[in-house]
Amino acid sequence: MINPSSHVIEAVPSWRYDVVGCLWTSAGTLLGFHGAPILETLGAAWGFRHDPAQLRREEYYFPCPPGASLWEAIAPYHPVRSTWREPADAEEGWAQVRDEVLAGWPVIVAADNFDLPFRPAYQDVHTNHLVVVYGFDEARSTVRVLDAVPPRFDGDIAIKELMAARDSNNPELHARDMFFTNRPIANRWLEVEIDTAAFPAFDLDTLRRTIRSNLDGFRAESSVEAFVGAGGQRRYLRDVVVRLRAGETICDELFLVAGAVLAQTALHAAWLALAAQRFDIPRLAVAARSVERIAHHWSAVRIAGALTRNGEYEPARLERRFHVLVDDHGRALDELEFLLPSL
Amino acid sequence: MTLRSALEVQGAVPVPIASHFDNRGITRQEDKARGEFNIWFNSFPAEQLPPVGGRITLGAVPFLFPARDDHGHDNLRCGEQCIELPLGRYDWIYLIAASERRSEDPLHLRYADGSLDPEWLRVSDFWPETPAHFGEPDGLHCADMHYPRHVQRAMGPSVWRSRVPVTRETELAAISLPDNPAIHVFALTLVPANPIGASV
Numbered sequence: 076m077i078n079p080s081s082h083v084i085e086a087v088p089s090w091r092y093d094v095v096g097c098l099w100t101s102a103g104t105l106l107g108f109h110g111a112p113i114l115e116t117l118g119a120a121w122g123f124r125h126d127p128a129q130l131r132r133e134e135y136y137f138p139c140p141p142g143a144s145l146w147e148a149i150a151p152y153h154p155v156r157s158t159w160r161e162p163a164d165a166e167e168g169w170a171q172v173r174d175e176v177l178a179g180w181p182v183i184v185a186a187d188n189f190d191l192p193f194r195p196a197y198q199d200v201h202t203n204h205l206v207v208v209y210g211f212d213e214a215r216s217t218v219r220v221l222d223a224v225p226p227r228f229d230g231d232i233a234i235k236e237l238m239a240a241r242d243s244n245n246p247e248l249h250a251r252d253m254f255f256t257n258r259p260i261a262n263r264w265l266e267v268e269i270d271t272a273a274f275p276a277f278d279l280d281t282l283r284r285t286i287r288s289n290l291d292g293f294r295a296e297s298s299v300e301a302f303v304g305a306g307g308q309r310r311y312l313r314d315v316v317v318r319l320r321a322g323e324t325i326c327d328e329l330f331l332v333a334g335a336v337l338a339q340t341a342l343h344a345a346w347l348a349l350a351a352q353r354f355d356i357p358r359l360a361v362a363a364r365s366v367e368r369i370a371h372h373w374s375a376v377r378i379a380g381a382l383t384r385n386g387e388y389e390p391a392r393l394e395r396r397f398h399v400l401v402d403d404h405g406r407a408l409d410e411l412e413f414l415l416p417s418l
Numbered sequence: 419m420t421l422r423s424a425l426e427v428q429g430a431v432p433v434p435i436a437s438h439f440d441n442r443g444i445t446r447q448e449d450k451a452r453g454e455f456n457i458w459f460n461s462f463p464a465e466q467l468p469p470v471g472g473r474i475t476l477g478a479v480p481f482l483f484p485a486r487d488d489h490g491h492d493n494l495r496c497g498e499q500c501i502e503l504p505l506g507r508y509d510w511i512y513l514i515a516a517s518e519r520r521s522e523d524p525l526h527l528r529y530a531d532g533s534l535d536p537e538w539l540r541v542s543d544f545w546p547e548t549p550a551h552f553g554e555p556d557g558l559h560c561a562d563m564h565y566p567r568h569v570q571r572a573m574g575p576s577v578w579r580s581r582v583p584v585t586r587e588t589e590l591a592a593i594s595l596p597d598n599p600a601i602h603v604f605a606l607t608l609v610p611a612n613p614i615g616a617s618v
Contacts, residue, residue, distance in 0.1 A: 225547035
């Protein structure tokens with residue numbers, strides 16, 4: 076059998092929702108490619124989890140419950156799973172991705188934007204990002220890459236550029252190498268399993284069960300290791316303020332945590348709004364808007380946290396924001412709890 | 419002059435807010451390294467925006483497009499600034515604003531009679547390729563974005579024309595902005611009260 080020197084997978088969709096990053100855009104692309112509904116899948120879950128030992132300096136950071144893969148964490152109500160593949164070196168990393176593409180599967184790979192010519196950070200800022208690879212042409216030494224995070228890119232770059240981005244040590248070299256540096260990319264790629272045929276229908280029964288499960292999750296007791304649920308969120312936010320007051324640097328940590336919560340919360344608000352429209356439930360649309368309000372709190376927290384770096388944002392101001400966030404969060408949960416029996 | 423700018427809202431009052439500026443969001447190519455609009459030190463290219471310090475019309479609303487103050491600042495991060503206003507009856511507060519990811523928070527309207535009401539300030543994301551989330555129909559859209567070390571072509575950030583209603587039908591004296599550092603304000607204009615029936 077002749078091993079083809081070029082292959083491009085057809086019909087690879089681009090997907091983005093405004094406040095999310097590469098974890099979600101790449102997941103949206105693969106879900107769409109496999110014929111799975113995107114917002115119905117990525118917007119279903121809403122919760123809070125922070126395990127300090129698990130915090131990773133990645134744009135695609137998302138906290139995973141014990142034993143759950145990254146995709147099981149972002150889409151816990153759907154039959155999906157992911158596994159990080161960690162090749163020995165750049166050559167093996169390319170060979171594995173090439174094989175996947177040849178087999179017809181778009182591949183999510185980790186990459187340092189510093190080496191990706193279509194990213195604004197090219198030759199400027201190191202970071203830990205995800206892109207989708209779905210084709211290559213070895214005669215031209217190019218690889219086809221999709222990145223839905225602005226500036227959206229869907230085109231070819233040199234294979235050696237992608238390999239350099241995947242093999243980067245992602246060093247922190249200057250003041251703008253923030254948040255997502257100091258974690259070698261290590262040629263990792265994400266193997267995903269999507270059992271589209273087994274996806275639950277987006278119907279009223281799914282809606283009820285999903286909201287019930289999310290509310291139960293928020294009422295879960297925190298474990299010793301992790302901050303979980305509404306109580307864990309409250310404890311975590313209090314803990315951040317205490318540590319900031321004690322002089323600890325919290326900006327990188329809070330930026331990562333806030334980015335993940337913001338994305339999931341906004342997607343869940345959109346999911347609730349979609350359900351409200353689909354099933355003609357105006358009161359659910361109101362509850363959706365209350366959840367969206369929580370996402371907008373996290374927009375503020377994300378920037379406020381970053382501004383603690385140079386003392387521009389003081390602990391007392393952060394603490395006051397957290398109090399309002401927690402109050403509004405409690406009200407949003409109450410609204411959903413109140414609404415649930417009538418759905 | 420476009421038809422739109424010809425249809426400028428009558429009696430609108432652009433309010434100077436430069437004394438509250440604390441952030442440099444607009445840079446020329448030669449000083450892009452000093453931009454600090456967002457936490458990554460990106461900035462809007464001055465060459466692709468109206469002349470600073472001039473009067474512009476955005477969606478029929480006139481604004482004072484910001485000139486840099488003595489510290490090089492041209493916008494404010496919302497941090498509870500209290501902006502004194504020309505005393506008067508107004509229906510709307512229009513702003514040129516942009517947010518680091520969309521956000522919202524209540525600001526407070528202070529009336530001459532001592533009453534005070536919260537109203538929502540909602541501002542969409544400045545990030546390129548991101549549509550207005552809160553229904554802002556007008557904005558200033560750049561083609562490129564300034565990074566400290568380079569100009570990123572074909573990646574244009576936006577500032578939006580946002581508005582806040584003045585619901586109390588009495589004289590407005592000041593507004594207090596929310597404490598939300600994601601939201602930036604470049605300009606502010608008051609649109610006077612329109613007595614019911616006056617426009618019919």
